[in-house]
Amino acid sequence: MFIDYDNKDAIFLRIVIETVTSIRSVTYENIQVANYGVGGFYFCHHDYFSANYGSAVFWYNMHPNNTVNVDTMHCACPPVFGDKWVANVWIIRNNNEFSTPSLGDMLSTSELSTVIDEFKNDSARIELNQFITQQERRMDKMLSMSRLLDETSKGTKNAKFDIHHPINALRFIRNNSVVFNRIKEEISQEMKLYTEVHTKLEELMTNVKTFHEEELTHVIHGLLVIQQIYNITSYDMVNGNVGKYKTIPLTAAECEDIMVKVVHNAKYFSTVESWIEACLKKIEHKDSTTTATQLLTRSAVAFYGLGSFQEAVTIYSKVSYLNQKSRYHKLRLKYYMRKFIKHRNEQTLDNSISTGKLRRENNVKEDFRLSFKTACQGNVPRLVGATQKTLVCDRVDNGHPLLLIQPIKREIISREPFIVVYHDFISTNRMMSLRQVAFPQLERSTVLKKDSRAHVSRRTSKSMFIEHDNKDGLFLSNAIEAVTSLRSAAYEKVQVANYGIGGLYDCHYDYYPAHYYDNDIFDNRMATFMLYMSDVGDGGGTAFPDIPEVVFPKMGSAVFWYNMHPNNTVNEDTLHCACPPLFGDKWVANVWIKRNNNEFAAQCSLDQYTTSWW
Numbered sequence: 001m002f003i004d005y006d007n008k009d010a011i012f013l014r015i016v017i018e019t020v021t022s023i024r025s026v027t028y029e030n031i032q033v034a035n036y037g038v039g040g041f042y043f044c045h046h047d048y049f050s051a052n053y054g055s056a057v058f059w060y061n062m063h064p065n066n067t068v069n070v071d072t073m074h075c076a077c078p079p080v081f082g083d084k085w086v087a088n089v090w091i092i093r094n095n096n097e098f099s100t101p102s103l104g105d106m107l108s109t110s111e112l113s114t115v116i117d118e119f120k121n122d123s124a125r126i127e128l129n130q131f132i133t134q135q136e137r138r139m140d141k142m143l144s145m146s147r148l149l150d151e152t153s154k155g156t157k158n159a160k161f162d163i164h165h166p167i168n169a170l171r172f173i174r175n176n177s178v179v180f181n182r183i184k185e186e187i188s189q190e191m192k193l194y195t196e197v198h199t200k201l202e203e204l205m206t207n208v209k210t211f212h213e214e215e216l217t218h219v220i221h222g223l224l225v226i227q228q229i230y231n232i233t234s235y236d237m238v239n240g241n242v243g244k245y246k247t248i249p250l251t252a253a254e255c256e257d258i259m260v261k262v263v264h265n266a267k268y269f270s271t272v273e274s275w276i277e278a279c280l281k282k283i284e285h286k287d288s289t290t291t292a293t294q295l296l297t298r299s300a301v302a303f304y305g306l307g308s309f310q311e312a313v314t315i316y317s318k319v320s321y322l323n324q325k326s327r328y329h330k331l332r333l334k335y336y337m338r339k340f341i342k343h344r345n346e347q348t349l350d351n352s353i354s355t356g357k358l359r360r361e362n363n364v365k366e367d368f369r370l371s372f373k374t375a376c377q378g379n380v381p382r383l384v385g386a387t388q389k390t391l392v393c394d395r396v397d398n399g400h401p402l403l404l405i406q407p408i409k410r411e412i413i414s415r416e417p418f419i420v421v422y423h424d425f426i427s428t429n430r431m432m433s434l435r436q437v438a439f440p441q442l443e444r445s446t447v448l449k450k451d452s453r454a455h456v457s458r459r460t461s462k463s464m465f466i467e468h469d470n471k472d473g474l475f476l477s478n479a480i481e482a483v484t485s486l487r488s489a490a491y492e493k494v495q496v497a498n499y500g501i502g503g504l505y506d507c508h509y510d511y512y513p514a515h516y517y518d519n520d521i522f523d524n525r526m527a528t529f530m531l532y533m534s535d536v537g538d539g540g541g542t543a544f545p546d547i548p549e550v551v552f553p554k555m556g557s558a559v560f561w562y563n564m565h566p567n568n569t570v571n572e573d574t575l576h577c578a579c580p581p582l583f584g585d586k587w588v589a590n591v592w593i594k595r596n597n598n599e600f601a602a603q604c605s606l607d608q609y610t611t612s613w614w
């Protein structure tokens, strides 16, 4: 039968299961209690576990990639002596997508900075410490009270105690008047104080803003993306060396959480060993609260859950070595070994079935293109020779009234394709106000896929579009019109985007492919204007791998380039990529400028060989 969802023991069991499996209890089916009487069985195979009162078995029926694991066939053998009671909890996949990282949202550090002060002023922790100190004093006091009670009862409990003896009568009356009243008074006083502090502490704890556990998965995912793109060693990550800035090293427990996610995600499989090694080093640290046994067990269990039995055995043999007296660890190692051997034998029989390890290695695909990583790592050869000589920094006013008093600072980055950076474009106040309007409306960015838009790991920013009548948006459009001479009637809505931890946009073109426009090829995105609305401490550049050049964000600077040639053909050298920030988060405002309505502002050319705008 199935136990009611709100049965208190069922709730307790779900909590225990959640704690040991880290799988969210909302996805558990109702608990089924089953009883096997004489001869009762559930047909199938052999079972490595023999039933033991209070023990529980847990396994994954599916691989992390959502395919079923056919090796999980199992059966219940009939009891030979006594009857067997079990409680079954089946856990469904939905809502557990994030217990292994997938396309996590990249957490914005701007978002975090709004709550960090609350955490720094950690009144809950301070109150808890005070509570503990008071509690210790209170316990001492209670202890002396209880000793007093012991002492007073000693006399009356004596076999020779006779209440008719006047000394005994005095003793009895004294105990049950002054002494007991004093004790009662003191204890009730203590309990009153205890309740007051307890309520206050509980209130403080409840008011602390906590994050959903999925956020941790997202931030770990972001860190691993950063590690992959910027080629940072696990050792450096563990020691807090990411890019230009250093921070306090990770603790063994923090390290362990990352390590488990690495094991669970095929994308980062190549770094598994280095993470385990780096985390083990942390354990040697004297402050470590985690033991090598805990850490290795967690990684072995994770590998086992993935069907990578060889790794599970290798790692677990270290656990067994560290705990040579433990029968439990020996048995568990034996179990992993049996699993591994069974698989290896199957592999010999049928070459198409490989071990967990090989299967996983085949699945690992290169996630980001080399050009992206190379460009983001800044390993781009600088422009040399003739091209460089034509680069300029100047101030231009285009004869536009907005710019006459204060011409705009312009830096030409490249002539072909034409890319410029404008400096000090609009005021910080306007940018902050655009960010403020955008902030609550930000949603995970999408890309065009066939006829619809999709979330992809290639683009992990959050973004939104500013309404046409927003005053700062209008001001921005006017300013873009003034400096580019391209008519604002042809601008798409201003898109505000935020790149959080690990947030990126892999190399792409802003123009739509020809087939998308069919007969309307003339209205493609001829140019892009992108304003940086935050400083980024490190990383977060916009790379143009084919030029090659990287522009780094500076609040108030803007990049502008033509995606198309004057003869309306697309410029394939405008490939560009948004690298993930290494420190802080990145805010940009994108304005894509269409061709229609700009025929006379940026003249087209009848000459099909004309490719240059200047």
Ligand SMILES: O=C(O)CCC(=O)C(=O)O
Binding pocket: 497, 505, 510, 530, 540, 541, 542, 543, 576, 577, 578, 579, 588, 590
């Ligand atoms: O944020 C960047 O650096 C580039 C953004 C971009 O290319 C885009 O959103 O199309």
Ligand SMILES: [Fe+2]
Binding pocket: 508, 509, 510, 576
């Ligand atoms: Fe772009």
